[in-house]
Amino acid sequence: MKKILYLLFMFSLPVMANTEWVDSVKRMKWGELDVVWIRDEKFPKYTWSLVFKDGALSDEKGLEGQTHFALDFLTAGTKKYNQNELNDFFEFYGVSTKTSVTHEYSSISVTGLVKDADIIMERVCHLLDEANYPSNEVKSLLSREQSKIKSIVTSHAALADRVFRQESLSTTPFSSPAEGTLKSIQKLKTDNLMSRLASLKNSPKTLYITGPKDVLSIEKTIAKCGWKTVEKEALKKLSLNDSGKVGRIILVPVPEANQAQIRLGRYLTEHEFAGKNDLYNFVSSYLGGGFTSKLIQEIRVKRGLTYSAGAYASVQGVYGRAGITTFSKNETVAETIEVIKNILTEIKDKGIAQKEYEHQLGHLVGGYAFQFEQSEAFLSQVFMYDLQGRPLTELASFPEKIKSITPSELAAGVGELFQWDRQVIVVVGSKSLEKSLKKIAPVTIVDYKKYL
Amino acid sequence: MMKFMLFLPLVLAMSCANHKPKTGLADIEIDIDVQEVKLENGLTVLMVENPKLPIFSLYMFYKVGGKNEHPGITGASHFLEHMMFKGAKKYGPGIIDFTIEGSGGSTNAYTTNDLTVYYENLPSSQLDIMLDIEADRMENLLLKPDDFEKERSVVLEERKMRYENSPRGQLFMQMMAEVFKGTPYGTSVIGNIPDLKSVSREQIFAYFKKFYAPNNVTMVIVGDIKSSKTRKMIEEKFGKIASSPSVQGEHDSLTPAMFKSELVKDREVHLKGATPQPMFMMSYPSYAHGHPKSYALDILGSVLGDGDSSFLKKRYVLVKKPMASSIYAGNYTLEKSGVFFLGGELVKGVKLAEFKKTVQSELALACESEITEHAIMKVKNNYLLDVYKGLDTNAGLASFLGERHTFYGDYKAYKEELAIYAAIGVGDVKAVCQELVKEPSLFITVWEKNKN
Structure with a gap:
């Protein structure tokens, strides 16, 4: 057989302008299904994500994790195929599958070779129609998940993230982990998963695709799937209601810790970040984006208190979170928190030096083109803009919008997000830290098992 | 290296835009248009032109890693990797990171048992300055004593984070030590604690002089570049750097036995x-x-x-x-x-x-x-x-x-x-x-x- 010869970059297109990238996003309607396609002819491979506008907020009370496992256990079995057969089918074709559930949306993503796209979509349709979650498999899979949650104590960073989520969002409907808790997982049964899948698959859906034109042949397969759409009530807007835990440090002791994980931040309501996405993007980049960010320079480079530090201000549809993430050795945990407090206060009070501002501006604007290097990453961006109801023209004008933010607006943005007396502070580490932490704020000690 | 886990890109195929190719592994032949140059001082350069976006990636593969160390200086390769970001004669302390990130680029490095690799992703307008930085730190690394001591603490914290506080890391490090006991692969790449605490600036400088030379490097540049122009830049910046007379002897001394x-x-x-x-x-x-x-x-x-x-x-x-x-x-x-x-x-x-x-x-x-x-x-x-x-x-x-x-x-x-x-x-x-x-x-x- 004659071999197919691939010639690297020989047919690469010339550089495209920002607006051309945005214009390359095609929107279509396949029956009731909204479709977004980014053409990418580089390789005979594709990625698609079927996004349901329904997430973990729809879990039944006490059954947190219901949506997560309804998608995660899709291959546990159907009337026609058992778990081994389903796993073997997808893995034989080299397909990588991923399910993701947040409180606001859920998705199934598939990456595979174009030649197999139809047969893979056919099997996904079969799963959504006929997954029956055999009780033996579900019991065994859930037992595995429980083991995973229990062993989170061995990963202090992951535990700190879990604690911080629950504490920072404690006054909102989003505090429970989408993947459930030990208690809720114990209650999940076959029927719970089947009923959840039934409602999920009828929720409004969008299919995001990237790949060559050939991959659009899946339209015919999807037409046979018979997916229906039942409109859902929009999520209610959140009101501003800070966590009751602000102004104190929540210390979660873990055994044999010679370092402590530090998380601080708060949740954001929709009205706070409306129209400020780019400003908050700038703030998180300035504080924690890269080795030259303010936090890394102050905490690691100048003082050697940590190996890494980061900041983020991310939003979904109706809520978001701003946070700072770092760690330090036991002897310097309190000092690190104090240093962060002083940095944030100084920015709020004295503003941002022109040099620092220009540096971060160059960082964000200069790095803009990298967003388009991988079509999958570009596709994710498009999805987030859709979720937030933002037109893609905002993505095209991102460099100009960033340039229009002044140093004082940037400093004000830091103040808005990280006003010290509104932060929830979590420390996961040795119980012996209590004494040093008490010198900087009241300390509440909580057993880590409460967060599992 | 685990080939199946770390295998990285090869090809681009516009030729398959209008048909579904047979893409079994045996049916594919890949041809990458690489320009290879070897300077008189032994520096090997590989260049691939890809004009799709105004960006490029530069990788410097230094053939030095854990296997080149000996008791007393375990962790030297990795420590040196940290110090390579701390400044050289022309691009002094802090300037390397600020230059790269301030233009929208990113940089990092990693050390293995065999290699130390530095990499940067930047807008193509920054090619000249990036090559200048790489040449400067290859020839004139500062290793300032105060920075050296600060970085010693950072490396010790990194060691705790990756190995001492991570059961997986603990397991992997000890597995390598046991399987390769008595061989050059038996030392830990991040270094033994006593060595990290005692290694001197002079020892690291001698290690640098031996291994950081053009005849011990493969440079790879892929992106929006012109090979002929890039070659001239490289000759101008790296051509004058002396090769290491002892590095080949060091490699030859590591016999298969x-x-x-x-x-x-x-x-x-x-x-x-x-x-x-x-x-x-x-x-x-x-x-x-x-x-x-x-x-x-x-x-x-x-x-x-x-x-x-x-x-x-x-x-x-x-x-x-x-x-x-x-x-x-x-x-x-x-x-x-x-x-x-x-x-x-x-x-x-x-x-x-x-x-x-x-x-x-x-x-x-x-x-x-x-x-x-x-x-x-x-x-x-x-x-x-x-x-x-x-x-x-x-x-x-x-x-x-x-x-x-x-x-x-x-x-x-x-x-x-x-x-x-x-x-x-x-x-x-x-x-x-x-x-x-x-x-x-x-x-x-x-x-x-x-x-x-």
């Missing part, structure tokens, strides 16, 4: 760590890069442990009464040797001794029953998709070419590598499997109930 594992009979090591359920690794000495058997062992690793349809997952995890909550297998190939391993975490109540006995006996049977045409085709299909995925970025291609050139002396070695994988059949994989299970193994565990 020095890397032979001393593991001649089964061994067990039990570590105390903060994990409620035991984690384990079962390891067997394996083969170096390019050894014919290493390719078949790569495939064996995937057949046994990749995905939910793999033998280990089906037998020990996805069953009614699981023995493990997670399990994996892989072949870690180094320049001069290798190690094949299985690893995972047991479920509550399963005894380590019982599990070890079961796995050892069933592995021998699996060599006969599990290695089928279907299983091998599945691995090859996954491999092909991984190849395509890796092709998406300039950085992926640069990394791929650099690794091949560094380990095989010729970037084109990928062609042979693909052909070898394509030709491997059931008999080849069965043969290495049967050989492997007869070899002495190391069984290493970490658990909170193990004694110190």
